[in-house]
Amino acid sequence: MSFKIVVLAKQVPDTRNVGKDAMKADGTVNRGALPAIFNPEDLHALEQALRVKDRIDGAEIIILTMGPPRAAEIIREAMYRGADTGYLITDRKFAGSDTLATSYAISLAVKKLQPHLVIAGRQAIDGDTAQVGPQVAEKLNIPQVTYCEEVLEINEDELIIKRRLERGVEVVKCKTPLLITVHSSAPTCRPRHAKLLMKFKHARTVSELVEETKDYTEMMTNKPYLRVEEWSVVDLDANVEFLGLSGSPTKVKKIENVVLARKDSVHLTPDDKDMDYLMKELIDSHVIG
Amino acid sequence: MNNIFVYCEIEDGHVAEVSLELLTKGRKLANEIDRKLEAVVIGHNLSGIEKQVFPFGADVIHIADNSRLYPYVTLPHAEIIVNLFDQEQPEIALFGATSVGRDLAPRVASKLKCGLTADCTSLVFGDHTENKTGKEYKNLLYQIRPAFGGNIIATIINPDTRPQMATVREGVMKKEVFNSTHQGEIKHINVDTILNDSHMAIEIIERHIEKQKINIKNSQIIISGGYGVGSKENFELLYELADLLGGEVGASRAAVDAGFVDHARQVGQTGVTVRPKLYIACGISGAVQHTAGMNESAKIISINNDPKAPINQIADYVITGNVEDVIPKMIKFYKKNTK
Numbered sequence: 001m002s003f004k005i006v007v008l009a010k011q012v013p014d015t016r017n018v019g020k021d022a023m024k025a026d027g028t029v030n031r032g033a034l035p036a037i038f039n040p041e042d043l044h045a046l047e048q049a050l051r052v053k054d055r056i057d058g059a060e061i062i063i064l065t066m067g068p069p070r071a072a073e074i075i076r077e078a079m080y081r082g083a084d085t086g087y088l089i090t091d092r093k094f095a096g097s098d099t100l101a102t103s104y105a106i107s108l109a110v111k112k113l114q115p116h117l118v119i120a121g122r123q124a125i126d127g128d129t130a131q132v133g134p135q136v137a138e139k140l141n142i143p144q145v146t147y148c149e150e151v152l153e154i155n156e157d158e159l160i161i162k163r164r165l166e167r168g169v170e171v172v173k174c175k176t177p178l179l180i181t182v183h184s185s186a187p188t189c190r191p192r193h194a195k196l197l198m199k200f201k202h203a204r205t206v207s208e209l210v211e212e213t214k215d216y217t218e219m220m221t222n223k224p225y226l227r228v229e230e231w232s233v234v235d236l237d238a239n240v241e242f243l244g245l246s247g248s249p250t251k252v253k254k255i256e257n258v259v260l261a262r263k264d265s266v267h268l269t270p271d272d273k274d275m276d277y278l279m280k281e282l283i284d285s286h287v288i289g
Numbered sequence: 290m291n292n293i294f295v296y297c298e299i300e301d302g303h304v305a306e307v308s309l310e311l312l313t314k315g316r317k318l319a320n321e322i323d324r325k326l327e328a329v330v331i332g333h334n335l336s337g338i339e340k341q342v343f344p345f346g347a348d349v350i351h352i353a354d355n356s357r358l359y360p361y362v363t364l365p366h367a368e369i370i371v372n373l374f375d376q377e378q379p380e381i382a383l384f385g386a387t388s389v390g391r392d393l394a395p396r397v398a399s400k401l402k403c404g405l406t407a408d409c410t411s412l413v414f415g416d417h418t419e420n421k422t423g424k425e426y427k428n429l430l431y432q433i434r435p436a437f438g439g440n441i442i443a444t445i446i447n448p449d450t451r452p453q454m455a456t457v458r459e460g461v462m463k464k465e466v467f468n469s470t471h472q473g474e475i476k477h478i479n480v481d482t483i484l485n486d487s488h489m490a491i492e493i494i495e496r497h498i499e500k501q502k503i504n505i506k507n508s509q510i511i512i513s514g515g516y517g518v519g520s521k522e523n524f525e526l527l528y529e530l531a532d533l534l535g536g537e538v539g540a541s542r543a544a545v546d547a548g549f550v551d552h553a554r555q556v557g558q559t560g561v562t563v564r565p566k567l568y569i570a571c572g573i574s575g576a577v578q579h580t581a582g583m584n585e586s587a588k589i590i591s592i593n594n595d596p597k598a599p600i601n602q603i604a605d606y607v608i609t610g611n612v613e614d615v616i617p618k619m620i621k622f623y624k625k626n627t628k
Contacts, residue, residue: 015437016546103399126437128559129407131395134363138399143490144363146392160494165388166553170360171495249404249450253417253431256442262602263589270610270618278590278606279622287567287588288510288534289627 003059003156005049006113008106008120008136009042009078011071015125038074041121043189045182049119050082050190052154060084064109066094066102069207075228079200080192085225087113088205091232093240098248099127103135105243108236110140116156118179122147133181143174146181205230292325292349293318294379294452296370297342298389299332299359300498304341307385307459314412314462315383316346321414322428324380325349329373331366333359339475346467353478357489360496361389364488367396372483374401379452381430383412386456398454404447405454406432408558410461410581417446424448430455435558439542439578460506460562460582503537503553510536510567513556513583516543517572517593518612524549526616527571533620539563541579557582571612575600592616 013034046063053059063078065071066089075086089109097105110118118137123130130146137144145161152171153160159178163170164185202219205228209216220227233240241247268274283289295315298305312328319326328347330338335354342350353369374382374397382397384390386408398405411433417426429446430453436443447453505511512531514524524538531538540550542557556563557579568586573579575591575598583589584603591604592615601607608615 013437015440016543098404099395100399100402100404127407129395129405130391131398131405131407134392134395135399138367138396144392144396145491146363147388163388165498168496168498170493170498172362173492173494174490249402249447250406250445251448252443253415253446254444255436256444263605265591265601265604265607268606268608270608270614272618272622274608275615275618276622276625278608279619279626282567282588283623283626288623 003052003056003117004062004113004115005052005059005117005119006062006064006110006115007042007046007049007078007083008118008132009046009063009065009074010039010121010124011036011065011067011074012039012124012126013037036070036073038077039121039124041123041182041184043121044184044186045119045121046078046081046083047187047189048148048151048180048182049117052117052151053082055154056156062087062113062115064106064113065089066106066109069205069230072205072208072228076200076203077192079203080197081189082193082196085228086203087229087231089231089236090207093233093244096245096248097243098250099129099131099135100249101243101247103132103139104247105236105238106132107136107139108238109231110136112231112236116176117159118142118177120179120181122181122183130181133179137179140177140179142177142179144179144181145172145174147183148180149183149186151180200226202226203228290378291380291451292327292377294327294329294374294377294382295347296382296384296390296393297328297330298361298385298387299330299335299338302334302338304330304338305385305387305459306464307387307390307457309341309345310459310462310464311383311385311457312342312345312347313465313467314457315381316467318381318412318414318430319346319348322380327351327377327379329353329370331358331369332361339473343471343473344466344469345464346471348473349476350473351476351478353480355480355484357484358480360493361393362489362491362493363392363396364490365484366393367400368488369478369480369483370397371400373478374452382452382454384454384456386458390456394454394456401450401452403450403452403454404445405456406434406445407456409434409455409457410558410562412455412457415446417448419448429453435577435581439558439576439581442577458558458562503551505537505539505554505556506561506563508537508563509565510534511539511556511563511565511583511586512536512569512571513539513541513573514544514549514571514612515541515573515579516547517574518544518549519572521549523613526613530569530616530620533623534567536565536567539583541573541576570600570604571616573600574598575603
């Protein structure tokens, strides 16, 4: 059996540069105004998977994501960069899942795929929890190595990995199966490959095929690699009690818009007079100097 | 039973700052609901470690001391905590939001099937009524954190699962000695009955942990730059002013993401929380993600060419202008007025 790698990825709203139009007049977030992107650290994870594939003949990369039907966009994006196949976990019953319920669903999908190695980004920019990786590893009952910067060595049953910690680095050795989470200090993902873009641009999930006006039947028969599988609660044989709101021990009690307590500010210009005043004031009040 | 537990991280025989901060917070929470505070210390060569822990108010310290437990690896630490929590049924369990705590806490929470909230900026008790059932809960832990890239503040609760677990970053809670002569009970964990070879799947073959070189947390003056600074080169101006005033350079997440500065300088929810006597925010708009980490600064100056930047609301001085114009003038007039 060839060496199999599952990369966990998430489509996220780009929360990094929230512009003015991204906030509604009442101060809430206008999700529609934020572009949906491939979670940045998941791209670093994909790159690590591609580097493993470069070193192991016949290794296979499967991209696995959970989300609404449109999340298939990031599966295609991963294919353009070198992933071989993709699976989308999608079902309304997953709505409202916290990290524990999400990890349960993902772990069932990973079990069906039986990989040697699972690679995920350390955290997603919409939640910043860094919890799903370790929780999936626990549910699979396999070891985890978080904060990875580089897979230094790999063979079929053992990896040597460099971790980036707050104040240094650590190099660890571990046998497969294993889950690793990749840190933003790891190399960025290689760009799309023109040939792969041509090969996979018509890759579609079943839900997407329903929406298409063009007839894909013949293409899907001749090129089975274009089919992106969708897995529902039934496909995963999941216990619905462990999913969605009922499977999520954390509840959101309240969401507040941020209202900063207004101070009576002194307003200044960059003029010499104002700057001279400011620095004098700071020195006289012993804040500086 | 049902007490408040704090996992204490160990580095070179010392309990980490963040753990002492959490013990301080844990002591206050324990007093409010009349419970005990219990510390968990897992490592090797820990004799006398309780002397670092008891002054911060722990009533009990659980010690797991074994050569397999230092340096930290996930599985043995997780296994010991899961065993301990099964036995002790904590009400609340707190972990530092460090590379150790953020590796360990989710693994433990998954095994115990309980809720976990990452990077909390505030922990307080509050009540809750379940809308559907009308069931009432008293003294739930409100786990408050910025979410969605720091654009909103969410209050998270775990009504039905225990422990209520949370991680908190270093510097968010204040460290205070509770009573320097406070004593508690020492309980030793029998490690050999808990661990087996399967927990030792990961072997550390090399480790270089350096003392923190950049220490913005303890700096009294911080000159912080955001995306609005524009480039790595423009940050040189901030370093120049920081050198002159004896301060440090900080940054917003956007500036770190843009590659202008090292992550160690990041102020905010996913960075460091600071309380300097002077904070100069240069080209920082002021997402909650950032302000959560600096709004307790004694004096705040905002330099921004957008007069409507949210950070201006919490600034004592608002300078509307370009960072490249303002900082050289600050340098010039500081020199002039200190002659």
